[in-house]
Amino acid sequence: MSTHVPLSSGSPLLELAGVCRSFGGVVALEPTTLAVVPGEILGLVGENGAGKSTLIRLISGVLSPDHGEISWQGRGVELDSPRRAIDLGIATIHQELEYCGHLTVAENMLLGERWPRRWGGRIDWEAMRAEAGRRLLRAGCEVAADVEFSRLTAVEKQLVAIATALARDARLLILDEPTASLAAPDARRLIDHLKTIRDSGVAIIYVSHRLDEVLELSDRIAVLRDGELVHLAEAEALDGPDLVREMVGRPLQQVFPRTRDDSSTGDGPSSTTGNVLLRVQNLSRNGMFEGVSLDVQAGEVVGLAGLVGAGRSELARAIYGLYRPDSGTMELLGQPWQPKSPWDALEAGLVYLPEERKRHGLVADHDVSSTLAIGIRDRLTRWGLVREAEQRRRVTGMISAYDIRCSGPGQLVGTLSGGNQQKALLARWLERDPRVLILDEPTRGVDVGAKAEIHSVVDRLAAAGHGVLLISSDLPEVVGMSDRVLVMSRGSLVAECHGETQTEREVLQAAAGLAPVSREAEGC
Amino acid sequence: MRVVALLVLLVLELAVFASVSGADMSSMSGILNYLELKFLDLVPGLAPVLVLSVGMTLVLVTAGIDLSVGSMLALVAAVMSLFDGGTAFWFTAVPLGLVVGVGLGLFNGALVARLDVPPIVATLGTMIFYRGLCQLVMRDAERAPFFDVPGYEWLGGFSGALVTVGLVAGVGGWFWGRSRWRRELLLVGGNRVAARYAGVPVDRRLMETYAVMGMLAWVAATCFTARNGAVNASTATGLELKVIVAVVLGGTRVEGGRGSLIGSVLGALLVAVLDDGLREAKGWSDEHLPFEISHFRYLLLGLLLVVGVWLNTRIGHRDEG
Amino acid sequence: MLTRMTAPVRRRMVWLLAGNMGLLLLILACLLPGDTVPGAVSRLGTVLVDTPRNIAPEMLAAIGLTAIIWTGAIDLSIGSVMAVGGAVFAMGYSHGAPPLVCFGGCLLAAGGLVAGNGLLARWLGIPALIVTLAGLAAYRGLALVLVNVGVPGFDGNLTVPEEIFRVPGRDWAVWFLLFAVGGAVWCELFGRLPRLWLAHGSSPAACRLHGLDLSRLAVSAFLFGGFYLGLGATLYVSNQQTIDPARMALGFELSVIAAVVLGGTNIFGGEGSFLGTLLGVLFLYLARQALIYAFDDPHARQAVEGALILGVIGFDCVLHRAAHRMEELK
Structure with missing residues (x-):
């Protein structure tokens, strides 16, 4: 069109x-x-x-x-x-900037250009700093030109990148x-x-x-x-x-499947004293998150919204046992929860689907079969040896059950589409039949079809009594999929939205660190 | 694919060296006779490299490298040589050697896994360090208690070496191929971060890998001493390169995440035949070449390493899909 | 220059300065028993007077390697490269070439091999680590082949009795050291290239975005490294009477890497300083001297030195460990 x-x-x-x-x-x-x-x-x-x-x-x-x-x-x-x-x-400034962190701002700005020299071919550092300073000033950016680039704050890095581009006649x-x-x-x-x-x-x-x-x-x-x-x-x-x-x-209702019974959780967390699968109290880790408390109940999808860098993934990794929190307590399935490693979490029935599947999840040139089997490796082994027939059976089962489109178990996982990679990663954890799932951006970079499939899987899981903590930057998704949405901002939980306040606007306001729009939400 | 290529290379190599050494190649029985003699001679000498290349495959799979294998072998042999020959040797020196070997391997593992030293730097360091310890143990002496141990010499013969190699490569390979341990190592080498996220105890697996390498260094040390009978401070210098070349030629990538034991065994055979052939060709080379052919060996090994790695990066993706 | 150094590098230099002072005092303390204080100090002076000529080859090699490591590469073959330099020198000498030709050949051979390593790694697209690991063996073999072919009647080592061949390495070592180190520090103070090497090691992607030619940068670092290493090889060869390519500079690469890392250069590239390398080499040298006084058993020396180097590198890596782990999990 x-x-x-x-x-x-x-x-x-x-x-x-x-x-x-x-x-x-x-x-x-x-x-x-x-x-x-x-x-x-x-x-x-x-x-x-x-x-x-x-x-x-x-x-x-x-x-x-x-x-x-x-x-x-x-x-x-x-x-x-x-x-x-x-x-x-044409200058492109990405969210993730490319820069030489150990060099100064001035050097980064003038990288690849002629540097001013004095007699004898000596670099005139003073002139360089002045030139960089001029460019920064012209672009209206107040950053010292002689500090190490990695010491700048995020916005300063952006501003310097813009100033650099403008100075080169972008x-x-x-x-x-x-x-x-x-x-x-x-x-x-x-x-x-x-x-x-x-x-x-x-x-x-x-x-x-x-x-x-x-x-x-x-x-x-x-x-x-x-x-x-x-x-x-x-x-x-x-x-x-x-x-x-x-x-x-298209209307939201069609996008997000919901087969669950809404009434049990619709009134908010206070009314349900039932089956708490995961309880986090006052959890802190220096520089990452601060005093976070939350519950995930059986049959519930709890959304965790917030901007990039709000500390959501960091919190999830601490719950999953990748590192220890500084203070606070956790309970999993009613037992005190102090994981020493992710393996503890997997054995206890808690899984974490990581944020960046290429970096955190996959080995691009391993085949689908071994990618899937690694999730249930303990169940496939007897005396330290993998039962090959059992593995083949389970892998084939997973491929068809989760509709992972590949030419066969031998295809390299790196050659699958993003959606199928994600389904494979999800499948290998679901095959463990975990009680609690933490899904971190499960539909990022995933095609529409796979996205819908992942959504329906999440819905079915909750309907079957699992607890899901859904971290997502996709606002419609987190609002539409969740029973209630917790919002994090700069390392703390700042709001809990449910029922009427569970709207994109409300969540976005809270995530951006602004006051809630409606009065009801203030109590949260 | 690669296995076939390696076998073809092996045959070519044997043919070239056979013709150089002037063996009777005119009849089938002559060829068989030559091969029989060759392998009777080759296998015992080859055993240490073969055993070590099995361990090196594991280490390379984890995206590591172990340059200290030669020094480890020498140090284990040196420690064992401190004991007197006799039956008691089996109950004192041999177990102690195992402890030393595993200990040295664990030390390497600790440097790599716990202190986060890049494997190549860490093991280059321990290569020097263990060799230094070796000098400390051996001084300037050469010790040879091994042939006084009853039954020890058998290990150095054809059948003994075959049994050892069979145990390590065959049984070890069988276990390796089917083990859960291997899956985890492949993940550690292929994507360390993903391994951590999948709950693999990365540090522990690394420690175990290097410990296995140390244990195999002990096995190799017994093979070596059982054949050579003596040890001194500079025993097995430069062995690490032979082992690495063998493994790389066998198709294991130095970047980790993939490795083949069969390839490594064939690679070790290839290197050993080459080594042996160059030694055999001494008579020929003294006539035709202005330098000692053994020096040429190092050059060839270096060249093979570069070519092997280059080929692996080139065809690695297409191979065995 | 200090303002352009990163904080860890600056801190490291302060530590090294203190450490070097401490080692000097330690050596002095070892000399004190059975002597008066002025006597011990003057004996320390005679010990130290040989420092330049003993340290020059390692210092130059370390400066060369520093540049290479800055770009994120490494060269493990430098010990063997020096042996090739020695072999070429021996060939020249045994055919009666004048000293200048012998030294020039040594410099060119060693420098050329290092530069060749860089080119080969780029050209084949495989890590410098592997190329130079292969070089570690291949060049040693090359050196042996060269002396056997090129030196008539070679029998393991070659003696060079003429004093004239020891002028650069022994008598002029101080001047070479001063000029070479001065040149490197000048480059760091006023040059653009060292900063670009650091940029390459810090973020190749950023360099590419800014239109820098990464291949040329990497190869230029290897060329610089080759020149310094060639010079180092020349000084090494001319500081001793016999040339033995089989054992010459064996294990040299490790102590040089240790000195560079000790000097605050990040082993993964992107961060460091020539001045730090200088202090690092000095520290290792003094530590070795102190060891000689502390352990009189020559058989223990390699073990203790190996342990010391491992300790230094291990300590350095542990310092980065926590940050490294956290970065990895992100």
């Missing part, structure tokens, strides 16, 4: 014409036509997996399009490498979730900063999940859904609910 492109003014800086890209048969981006003009901020929104990152990677030269043309200032260009994009004036800035790990005041600082940059004639593509920011900042907003550009309009013509509707594209 092609969308009419309203141009605000002037000739476009960047134009995409019918650009598309797919990965191994899965379409990541349908043919897309889009233009960006100088001096505008184009907001780019969409659910996780809607194709935003593919689009960005195409523009920044990381990926090449399968079809379609990209033109820059009216001329067709081939963006075959990130370097090429940078040379043209005409188009792409910001990918720049405020994701920033506290509210820092995010404010960045947003104000971006407005001044826009006014100087630079175009900005701003990708964010924080819709309020996008609405405030953008001149136009593009909405992606399932790899398709479904909406493109002036920001003034839109409001939050419009955006959400466009992003989701």
Whole structure:
């Protein structure tokens, strides 16, 4: 579907014409036509997996399009490498910045350029610092140029990255979730900063999940859904609910399955004294989380929302036994819970599905069979030896039960799609039949179909009396799937939303460290 | 795939060295005769490398490396040589050797797993350190109590070596292939973080791996002393490289996460035949080459290592899918 | 320069300075029994007067290796590379070449091999660690082959009686040391390349984004390392009367790596200082001297030295351990 492109003014800086890209048969981006003009901020929104990152990677030269043309200032260009994009004036600032931590700010800013020298070819460090200082100042960024880069705060790193890009005549800035790990005041600082940059004639593509920011900042907003550009309009013509509707594209009830009986948990935690599977009290670990208390009951999905860096995963890892908390107590299935290692957790019936499956979960060149079998290795072994026939049987069973699409147990797991990898990781824990599951971003980078399957698995688990702690940055998911949502911000639990207060807005407000919207939530 | 390639290489190697050594190759019986003699001679000498390459495969699978195997072998042999020959040797020196071997392996493991020293640096250090201890134990002497031990010499013969190698490679390999331990090691080597998340006690597995390496160093030391009968401070220098080359040629990746015992055994055979062939070819080389062919061995080993690793990175992904 | 060093490196240098002082005092204490204080001090002076020529090869090699480690690579073959240098020198000498040609050959051979290691690792796309581990054996073999082929009537070692061949390594060692170390420190103070090596080791991805050519950076570090190592080999060869390629500089790589790590350079690259390396080499040398006074058993020396080096490296790794583990789990 092609969308009419309203141009605000002037000739476009960047134009995409019918650009598309797919990965191994899965379409990541349908043919897309889009233009960006100088001096505008184009907001780019969409659910996780809607194709935003593919689009960005195409523009920044990381990926090449399968079809379609990209033109820059009216001329067709081939963006075959990130370097090429940078040379043209397209600067991408990712959430995870690449920098040399042990070098100074000035050196990082001038890396790859000529450094000022004095007689005898000596580097003029003073001039370098002054030059870097000038660039920072011009970009309106107050950071000392001679400190070690790794000592900067997150927002300072972002600002320095922007200043570096601007100093190299960047005409188009792409910001990918720049405020994701920033506290509210820092995010404010960045947003104000971006407005001044826009006014100087630079175009900005701003990708964010924080819709309020996008609405405030953008001149136009593009909405992606399932790899398709479904909406493109002036920001003034839109409001939050419009955006959400466009992003989701279907009523919420259909998205999230719910076969459970709502009444048992619908009244909130106070009414249920029943079967508490996991209880955490006053758990703290220095620099990670502080005084966290929560319960997970049988048959309940507890959502744990919060921004990146709020300490959710850190909390989960402490419960799972990867490291010890400094203080506080835990109970699992009514017993005191002091895990020495994740193995204790697995034996006791607690599993943790980690956040980044490539880094924390998989070995890309191991086959599906061994990836699955490792989860139930203790049950497959007798006298230290694996029962091969039993393993084959169980693995085949898992592949069909969880609908892991692969050519067979021998396929390398790295060649599976993201969704099937995730299903494999989930399957190997579910095969243990755990009582409590902690799922950390279970649907990140997963295609729509797999996402729905994972959701229905979670629902079935809860219906069968398991306890699920669902950590997710996908707001509709965490709100729609959970019986109640706990919100973490900067290492502490700041709110508990259930019943009427269990809305995306409420959760987002709390996560961002703002006061709750409605009065009922204040009591939590 | 790789196994076939290794076998072809092995045959080629044997053919080349046979022709160089001037054996009778005109008839089938001549060839068989040559091979029989060759293997009767080769297997006992090969046993230490073979045994160690089994252990080295495990270490490489965990993305580690052990450069100290030569020094460990020497130190275990040195400690055992402090005892007098006689039947009592079996009950004193041999068990003590085992304790020493496992202890040295555990020390390596502790450096790698507990202190987080990169394996190559840690074991390069212990290679020097254990050799130093060896000098401390041996001084400038050479000791040879081994042939005075009843039954010990049998271990150094063809049948003894075959039994030892069979036990280590066969039974060990059978256990390795089917064990849960192996699955966990593969995970540790393939993705250490994922191993921790999957509840694998990573540090403990690493310690165990290096301890097994130490134990195998003890086995190799008994094979070695049973054949050579004597030990001194510079025994088995440079052995580690032979072992590593054997394992790498066998298709085990130095980055960890994958390894094949059969490959390693074939690799060890390949290296041993090469070694042996170069020694045999001494007469030929003295005529035709201006230098001693044994020096050429080091060059060849280095070359083989680079080529082996290069091939592994190149075809590793396609091999055995 | 101090402001551009990271805090751990600065701290390490302070520790090393204190440690070196402590070792000097220890040696002095060992000399004190049976002597007056001024007598012991003057004997300490005579002990120390040989320091430059004893330390020069290791110092130069360590500076060269520091640059290589900064980029995140390593060279394990430097002991064998020095042996090749020695072999080339021996070939030149036995054919009656003038000293300058012999030394030049030694420098070129050793330097070329190190640079070759860097090129080979880049070209084949396999870790420098493996290439140089292979080099550890192959170059030793090469050295042996070279002396056997190129030195008529070679029988294990070659004696060089002429004093002229010991001028650089013995008499001029101080000057070589001063110029080479001065040059390295000057580079660190005012040069761009050392900072780029550190950048390479710190984040190759960032370097690539900024348009730096990673291959050229890595190879330039190996070239620099090769030059210093070649110089070190030359000084090593010319500091002794006999050349024995089979045993020459055996195990050299480990003590050099230990000195570099001791000097605050991160073994995984990205962090460090030439000045720290200098102090690290000095510390190891003084520790070895102190050992000579403390243990008069020559058979114990290698064991004690090995233990010392392991201790130093182990201690360094333990310091990073907690942070490393946490980083890993993230």
